[in-house]
Amino acid sequence: MRRDIFQAIADPTRRAIITLIALQAMTPNAIADNFNTTRQSVSKHLRILTECEIVKQEQQGREIYYSLQVQKMKEIDIWLEQFRKIWESRFNQLDTVLSTIKKQKK
């Protein structure tokens, strides 16, 4: 099964999990408490995030703490870079203005 970070962040629950554990590590049960879904479902999401190395585990007794490997998020940033150059250019700002005028005329 080929997975990458773009597929990983496609699911809204996974994005929410990422945000949730960005600042502090959490156990699957604690994470699941934040969603209207079962623990097993969250566990599956965590497995996918772990496979993509977006998340890392840390066993502590019978509990497993999951935390974000934030540097992995940079991969998205790197892909975005090519578009950032475009949207920051003056030409594109002009284009936006023109399309806004077009809309107002309609």
Added chain:
Amino acid sequence: MRRDIFQAIADPTRRAIITLIALQAMTPNAIADNFNTTRQSVSKHLRILTECEIVKQEQQGREIYYSLQVQKMKEIDIWLEQFRKIWESRFNQLDTVLSTIKKQKK
């Protein structure tokens, strides 16, 4: 069918299409020439991208030119913002160093 930009960029072909038409508008046939897939398959991807307003159409005779609405890419950037703050912090750089040392010990 609920779609958002994160689902749209999950597919590698769609990401390639986005990059391809980022700088110049192209017709479906011209786009399809760049991939090992059928025109109809590309057409489906374009429909999804259009639904998400990542791409806009411009009819010209019987041809339809597709181009990127680059400002839509900012939505990804906005989501990334929360993590950028974390990965740019000194604390996290230190964390990375520590985990690297950990790996070397193993």
Added chain:
DNA sequence: CATTTAAGAAACCATTCGGTTGCAAATATA
């Protein structure tokens, strides 16, 4: 030592996804 709790793994199911094939509509060309 028996019970409870935390968590992963496997099996199953309905839905979605990406792709192909075939067809229809609209425009260009001879």
Added chain:
DNA sequence: TATATTTGCAACCGAATGGTTTCTTAAATG
């Protein structure tokens, strides 16, 4: 006008996805 080209749309198919249920393992608790 007849033909070719460009494109979108609908139907279909196999694979993947997200979720639930059930089961097992391992650690904590009484």
